[in-house]
Amino acid sequence: MNHKPLSTAAVFAVGILTLSGCAGSPAAGPSSTGETGEIKSIFFANPLPSYPDWATADTCFRDATAKYGIDGKTSGPTGLSVDNQFVLDRITQSIAQQPDAIIMVPIVPAQYEPLMKQAKSKGIRVVTLNTGDSTTTQDFTIGTEYSKMGAAVAQAIGKRGGQQNVGIITNAPGGVGDVIINALKENLPENVKAVTTAYDNGDPNKTADTVTAMLKANPEINLVYSWQGTAVGGITASIKEQGLVGKTVGVVNDLTPQVQDGINDGTLYGTSKQDFCAMTTKTVENLVKLSKGEEVPANTDTGTTFVTKENLAEALASGTATK
Known part of the structure; x- marks a missing residue:
């Protein structure tokens, strides 16, 4: 992969x-000494x-x-x-x-x-x-292990309840994005549908426009997912600019201060926190x-933890978040 x-x-x-x-x-076998x-x-x-x-x-x-x-x-x-x-x-x-x-x-x-x-x-x-x-x-x-992360994200999205129509933002076809996205698609609960995938070339300056174009072309999308850490600002900005707060949410990667703000203001539903330490x-x-x-x-x-508003305080208290 x-x-x-x-x-x-x-x-x-x-x-x-x-x-x-x-x-x-x-293989998880031992490394030769x-x-x-x-x-x-x-x-x-x-x-x-x-x-x-x-x-x-x-x-x-x-x-x-x-x-x-x-x-x-x-x-x-x-x-x-x-x-x-x-x-x-x-x-x-x-x-x-x-x-x-x-x-x-x-x-x-x-x-x-x-x-x-x-x-x-x-x-x-x-x-x-x-x-x-x-x-x-x-x-x-x-x-x-990105295949595990993608599967975990799929299950977490399904727990929102109701129909979840997902628009995916990634840098380009192939690469780590495909590993995560394919695992997500292979593990979608019955109430989750992957609608389309759009590409921002891994450029955070292009993410907002990419998200906006995707949402306008597919108005049924009510959740935007990206595994790219720097896509956060573009996703939240697009949701706010289009007046979709409370209607469309983002699911992202990492637990930076910007992500914490998004979870608290409702533009983000949750995030996968990797353990870089x-x-x-x-x-x-x-x-x-x-x-x-x-x-x-x-x-x-090293695993991941999916963080939402429900367990954000716990994640912050335990030092799970990035300061």
């Missing part, structure tokens, strides 16, 4: 997430550090490396537009500096595999986040285990 991920301006962020090339369900050796340094190539959830990933990465006394360095593009070449260049520079491990988020898997092989040839361990089975060179992968925390923990000769899973699903 094909991925985030990806992420796309922040398609990858969410998915974002957003955001690699394929997101399947790789390979050569052992103390982990003293790790480089994290963050695809979108300005996006709240990837900022959380950075924070938790630093906390985890500090806990183990590891020199943890992180770098990524500024702003909310993914700059894949910038990330690839940082990884190339890091390989030359030879850290003990590099964490990557393969936005375009074919472009990352050569760098992963180059790193491994120098004895550098490689970990991928949200990569599924889109790459094979890594020591292990950690992140959201667990992604980087578990990565550091597993690298330490590998360095001691222990086995770790080849794939770890």
Whole structure:
């Protein structure tokens, strides 16, 4: 299956997430331990550090490396537009500096595999986040299993009650979007119908117009879904501009302050919260285990939580949300 991920301006962020090339369900068997050796340094190539959830990933990465006394360095593009070449260049520079491990988020898997092989040839361990089975060179992968997320979103939409006619916003055909959307369509309850899919090219500046055009062409739609973290503003803006608050709602990805506002004002019904902190925390923990000769899973699903107004306060109190 094909991925985030990806992420796309922040398609990858969410998915974002957003955001690699394929997101399947790789075997959960143990990763080969390979050569052992103390982990003293790790480089994290963050695809979108300005996006709240990837900022959380950075924070938790630093906390985890500090806990183990590891020199943890992180770098990524500024702003909310993914700059894949910038990330690839940082990884190339890091390989030359030879850290003990590099964490990557393969936005375009074919472009990352050569760098992963180059790193491994120098004895550098490689970990991928949200990569599924889109790459094979890594020591292990950690992140959201998007097929499970899509199925969970379908069930959550069905719980609204009444007929739910869904319009889907994604960046383009294929990729992580298809993994999530296909899983959603395959698990629709009887009261949920997928009406149409529209594409915004992963550009948050185009999302509002894309949603508006879709709703005007399909007035029966009463729920707009997107897995893209940066589609939130466009979805809520379109709903408000067309006077559809209370009639049409959005379902989105991640639990940023903007999403919290949308849930509270009624423009959003709910959101899938990915655990970005667990992604980087578990990565550091597993690298330490590998360095001691222990086995770790080849794939770890960090899961999602569906948050609505009903459990928003609980999610905030438990630290589930992005601050």
